[in-house]
Amino acid sequence: MVIRYFAWLKDYTGCAQEQILCPDNVQTIDGLMTYLAARSDDFAKAFSDRAVIRAAINHEFAQHDAVIKDNDEVAFFPPVTGG
Numbered sequence: 574m575v576i577r578y579f580a581w582l583k584d585y586t587g588c589a590q591e592q593i594l595c596p597d598n599v600q601t602i603d604g605l606m607t608y609l610a611a612r613s614d615d616f617a618k619a620f621s622d623r624a625v626i627r628a629a630i631n632h633e634f635a636q637h638d639a640v641i642k643d644n645d646e647v648a649f650f651p652p653v654t655g656g
Contacts, residue, residue: 574592574593574594574595574641574642574643574644574645574646574647575590575591575592575645575646575647576590576591576592576593576605576609576646576647576648576649577589577590577646577647577648577649578590578619578648578649578650579648579649579650579651580650580651581619581651582619582626582649582650582651585615585616585618585619586609586615586616586619587615594643595608595641595643596608599641600640600641601637601638601639601640601641602628602630602635602636602637602638602639602641602647603623603637603638604641605641605647606620606623606626606637606649607620619649623637625651625652626649626650626651627649627650627651627652627653628647628648628649628650629647629648629650630645630646630647631645631646632646632648
């Protein structure tokens with residue numbers, strides 16, 4: 574699975590993109606955030622307020638209960654406003 578981090582999530586985690594093998598018990602966006610947050614203090618800080626984190630699976634917006642698969646690309650980013 575490819576994971577991309579944008580804006581302050583990239584700053585906190587220290588990476589823009591990584592490829593990981595998800596454990597079998599990680600099946601949703603929320604589960605993935607829990608798994609990632611447990612990796613280090615920096616990841617825990619990045620995912621500390623999940624309510625404001627948006628996600629996309631394969632370039633499509635996804636809710637936190639969306640199912641993920643091993644070959645997906647998952648992106649995490651803060652809310653975006655435009656003008």
